[in-house]
Amino acid sequence: MSLDLSKVVNQVSSMVTRLRDSAGDRQQRFHHAFETLQKHASAYEELGRKIAGSKTTYLVADPVEPLDKRYPAPPVPPDYAVLATDGSQIEVDRHRSMRCYLLNIGSAMIRYGTSPGATLQSSPQLYSDDKDLVIVPLGNSGREQFIEGNLFNIKRSVEECRSLAKLTEAMPPEIPGLSLMDGSLILWNLEGYPDFVTEEMLQRGFLACLEAMRRAGKPVASYISFPRSSDVVNALRVAICPHEPVDCDRCRTRECQAVSGVQDRELFLDLLAPGERSALFVSRSKVVEKHYGEHQVYFFYLKSEEEIARVEIPRWVATDTSKLELVHSLILDQCRRGQGYPVALSESHEQAVVTAADKAEFWQLVEASLIDEHVTLVNSAKSQSKRTRWL
Numbered sequence: 259m260s261l262d263l264s265k266v267v268n269q270v271s272s273m274v275t276r277l278r279d280s281a282g283d284r285q286q287r288f289h290h291a292f293e294t295l296q297k298h299a300s301a302y303e304e305l306g307r308k309i310a311g312s313k314t315t316y317l318v319a320d321p322v323e324p325l326d327k328r329y330p331a332p333p334v335p336p337d338y339a340v341l342a343t344d345g346s347q348i349e350v351d352r353h354r355s356m357r358c359y360l361l362n363i364g365s366a367m368i369r370y371g372t373s374p375g376a377t378l379q380s381s382p383q384l385y386s387d388d389k390d391l392v393i394v395p396l397g398n399s400g401r402e403q404f405i406e407g408n409l410f411n412i413k414r415s416v417e418e419c420r421s422l423a424k425l426t427e428a429m430p431p432e433i434p435g436l437s438l439m440d441g442s443l444i445l446w447n448l449e450g451y452p453d454f455v456t457e458e459m460l461q462r463g464f465l466a467c468l469e470a471m472r473r474a475g476k477p478v479a480s481y482i483s484f485p486r487s488s489d490v491v492n493a494l495r496v497a498i499c500p501h502e503p504v505d506c507d508r509c510r511t512r513e514c515q516a517v518s519g520v521q522d523r524e525l526f527l528d529l530l531a532p533g534e535r536s537a538l539f540v541s542r543s544k545v546v547e548k549h550y551g552e553h554q555v556y557f558f559y560l561k562s563e564e565e566i567a568r569v570e571i572p573r574w575v576a577t578d579t580s581k582l583e584l585v586h587s588l589i590l591d592q593c594r595r596g597q598g599y600p601v602a603l604s605e606s607h608e609q610a611v612v613t614a615a616d617k618a619e620f621w622q623l624v625e626a627s628l629i630d631e632h633v634t635l636v637n638s639a640k641s642q643s644k645r646t647r648w649l
Contacts, residue, residue: 288524291517294494295525299326302537309496309542312504318496319489319539322556327537328530332583334591337371339435341476342602343422345414346612348620350391350406355634356624358386359405361414363421364609366602369433380609381421395454403455408447415445416463423467426474436588437471437478440603443555443570448545460549468553472574477581481589481600485559485568490522490539522559523566530561535569535586538576562590564598 298305302321309318348360360382367377385391385405393403405413418439426437445464448456471478495514496504526536536559546555556576560567569589575581592600 284519287517287520291491291494291520292525292528294497294517295325295490295529298494298497299324305493305497308502308504309493311502312496313506314492314496314504315506316492316495317489318492318542319557320542321490321493321537321539323537325490325493325537326529329535329586331533331535331590332587334587335371335434335584337369337373337433338584338588339367339369339429339433340438340588340592340600340602341422341425341429341435342366342438342440342600342606343418343425344440344603344606344610345418346610347410347414348612348617349410351621354621354624355628356386357391358384358624359391359410360384360612360620361417362610362612363417364606364611365421365425366605366609367425367429368602368605376605378605378609383417393455393458395452401452403451409451409455409459412445412447412459415441416459416467419464419467422478423470423474426471426476426478429474429476431475434584435476436585437476438589438592438600438602439478439480440607441480441482443468443480443553443572444541444543444546446543446545456545456549460545465550465553468572472552472572477575477578477585478572479575479585479589480570481603482568482570483599484565485523486521487568488521489541489557490525491517491520493539522568526559526561527566530559530566532561532563533590535560541570560586560589562593562598564593567593 302324305325306321309320312318343363343365345361345363347362350357350359362380362382364380365378369375391405393405393409395402403409422437422439426435429435445460448460468478494517498514498516499509500511500513501509530536538556538558541555541557543555550572552574553572555570556573557568557570560569567589569585571582571585575585589600592602595601596604
């Protein structure tokens with residue numbers, strides 16, 4: 259039975275009414291945030307010291323230069339290449355007879371200039387061995403972790419990064435280039451997992467791939483379209499707080515609520531001109547501060563003709579002016595060529611897509627292969643019921 263939209267019409271109407279009625283309050287909060295940014299723009303070092311001594315219940319960006327700093331777009335080199343990867347998947351289905359999953363990593367290598375060209379491809383990989391399905395602690399001293407849910411998404415990010423590192427290492431060193439990922443460089447979902455999972459996925463996985471790209475000499479960045487982050491606004495909340503040190507658990511005045519709900523992109527949409535990027539900020543994510551080291555995540559906001567995007571880069575890119583300017587110019591050029599979104603990311607996504615029909619055909623192939631090999635099929639009753647029409 260399909261969704262009966264007639265039953266939610268009134269609920270949608272009420273939602274839109276609430277949004278309309280709160281517009282004035284949201285605008286007031288935005289103006290307060292913007293004024294606070296301008297007021298504290300040049301005192302970023304003092305603000306940084308206050309942030310360092312704060313105990314907040316929200317994630318705060320660490321400013322490393324004036325908050326209102328703006329950088330115009332650097333020139334685009336006459337010859338360059340952009341590499342990008344993206345992934346899609348068929349997850350483990352516990353109702354199926356075979357426990358396995360598939361990752362399809364799409365990649366794009368696009369060259370511009372005197373020798374233009376493109377290489378687009380996908381690399382599907384099936385995982386079915388025990389070592390692919392479960393992360394086991396060293397010496398079996400702990401609870402094994404099945405690769406599913408959040409951990410499955412982390413696994414996909416690692417494999418996307420691994421594929422991008424291989425492309426980067428294969429690029430001729432004399433060609434200016436950018437390695438680009440979709441989404442964040444921060445593996446947020448690792449928080450809460452035991453150390454042996456972090457060691458496997460982060461140290462031997464994601465960070466090892468970033469290190470390979472660092473050695474190859476090409477900058478790497480991630481692109482977040484329409485970001486919902488508020489790290490910079492949260493820094494303004496610290497600036498507003500009259501207490502020092504800031505301690506959110508003990509605070510009763512809550513002056514910082516005057517800018518709560520404002521998102522970073524709203525600030526920089528007003529502050530930046532098309533083509534400009536913002537000042538650099540450092541992520542104070544716990545997983546980054548504890549594990550990333552030289553790959554500590556910096557970020558800036560970039561205004562294209564269509565939107566504000568968040569661009570994340572490792573420290574070794576952020577502290578190298580030539581690499582940082584190349585990231586700025588090439589991402590902006592990619593957005594202009596791609597109707598507001600980087601072309602290479604769009605193409606890698608198209609290569610990676612796994613449709614519902616693809617998933618159905620995959621499971622048919624698996625079950626047909628099991629039958630050919632005279633392996634008994636044991637599917638759950640729920641799975642069988644979903645595939646059988648009985649009314």
